[in-house]
Amino acid sequence: MADHYEVLGVSRDASQDDIKKAYRRLARQLHPDVNPGDDAAERFKLVTHAYDVLSDAEQRRRYDMGDSGGFGGGGAAGFGGFGDIFDTFFGGGGGGGARTRPRSRAERGQDALVRVTLDLGEVVFGAHRDLEVDTAVICETCEGGCCQPGTSPVTCDICHGSGHVQRTVRSLIGNVVTNQPCATCQGHGTTIPYPCATCQGQGRVRARRTVSVDIPAGVETGLRLQLPGSGEVGPAGGPNGDLYLEVTVEPHDIFSRDGDDLLATLDVSMTDAILGTTTTIDALDGPVDLELRAGVQAGDVLTIKGRGITPLRGHQRGDLRVGVHVVTPTRLDHKERALIEEFAKKTKAPAPHLAEFQQGLFAKLRDRFRNG
Ligand code: ZN
Numbered sequence: 001m002a003d004h005y006e007v008l009g010v011s012r013d014a015s016q017d018d019i020k021k022a023y024r025r026l027a028r029q030l031h032p033d034v035n036p037g038d039d040a041a042e043r044f045k046l047v048t049h050a051y052d053v054l055s056d057a058e059q060r061r062r063y064d065m066g067d068s069g070g071f072g073g074g075g076a077a078g079f080g081g082f083g084d085i086f087d088t089f090f091g092g093g094g095g096g097g098a099r100t101r102p103r104s105r106a107e108r109g110q111d112a113l114v115r116v117t118l119d120l121g122e123v124v125f126g127a128h129r130d131l132e133v134d135t136a137v138i139c140e141t142c143e144g145g146c147c148q149p150g151t152s153p154v155t156c157d158i159c160h161g162s163g164h165v166q167r168t169v170r171s172l173i174g175n176v177v178t179n180q181p182c183a184t185c186q187g188h189g190t191t192i193p194y195p196c197a198t199c200q201g202q203g204r205v206r207a208r209r210t211v212s213v214d215i216p217a218g219v220e221t222g223l224r225l226q227l228p229g230s231g232e233v234g235p236a237g238g239p240n241g242d243l244y245l246e247v248t249v250e251p252h253d254i255f256s257r258d259g260d261d262l263l264a265t266l267d268v269s270m271t272d273a274i275l276g277t278t279t280t281i282d283a284l285d286g287p288v289d290l291e292l293r294a295g296v297q298a299g300d301v302l303t304i305k306g307r308g309i310t311p312l313r314g315h316q317r318g319d320l321r322v323g324v325h326v327v328t329p330t331r332l333d334h335k336e337r338a339l340i341e342e343f344a345k346k347t348k349a350p351a352p353h354l355a356e357f358q359q360g361l362f363a364k365l366r367d368r369f370r371n372g
Helices: 004-008 016-030 038-054 057-064 077-091 120-125 270-275 334-347 361-370
Strands: 112-118 127-138 164-171 174-181 204-215 224-227 243-249 256-258 261-269 277-283 286-292 301-304 320-327
Touching: 004 016, 004 038, 016 038, 038 057, 112 120, 112 127, 112 204, 204 224, 204 243, 261 270, 270 277, 270 320, 286 301, 286 320
Parallel strands: 112 243, 261 320
Antiparallel strands: 127 204, 164 174, 224 243, 256 261, 277 286, 301 320
């Protein structure tokens, strides 16, 4: 948005008097009565808004501190007045008519947010939840109409159904007639003589209800699932807002997630690593037979295809990858020690010697996971 000082063509330390003079000069020049172009109308709007902010000491202070004070900001009450003046100018020129229609009571309901916690197993397959949601639902007595059954809204005496009243206000550019929402009917054009007793004329009541949700496989922490139309019902039977599910996935003791793959570590005894073996492991979706070849090395990664996570978009399941961790025995009795010593003598394994640097087992495992 353009800088308010630039719009008015004044310096940042301009006095209130300078600001007022600048505004008057520009308002005369850009006033829609003398300058009917769209361009002028747009500039007039900017100029009026800039003046609105800078002529108010408090608003100017906030603007100087970096508050943009943009159009539509809730705080700019004064601007509403000028906006109305502006609309009055253009009311006769066409396009302004829409603003003078009465305002419907029905509005869209707000969105609701519910948090859901899943475990990793549920992420693999997807999950079902019956969620308790505490929101506004339509009032069954008046069916959202806000009136006691058998009664109806009546035309407002004050605005005669237009929803607006005209008021003459004095401004810097002379007396102007403004259109303002009718205070008696809040701009609706009708009043409700007998409000529904169940909902106090709101057309909706708070209630706890159950929403059944199928959560797809592959979700992750922080993801928000949108359920259109499952939020609260709007006032006076307005359309529902949306319901959002915010997902949290609890960490698992054994498995971690890497994209669509699941990762785990396989503890293998020294003898199994040397001799090889077959074993069965418990994946999240049931047992998997695994064959360890003789001589498997610490850090080797075994990939079990298709036993990972079903992606949120797509059907091709990821893999389960297990990193081998060879467990060296720490306590040997005499006999075992003698056997190992005999084995060592027999194999004449090379003495410890330097080799290329490798960052610890876990880093090594991680790197292998990364490189597939
Ligand atoms: Zn009601």
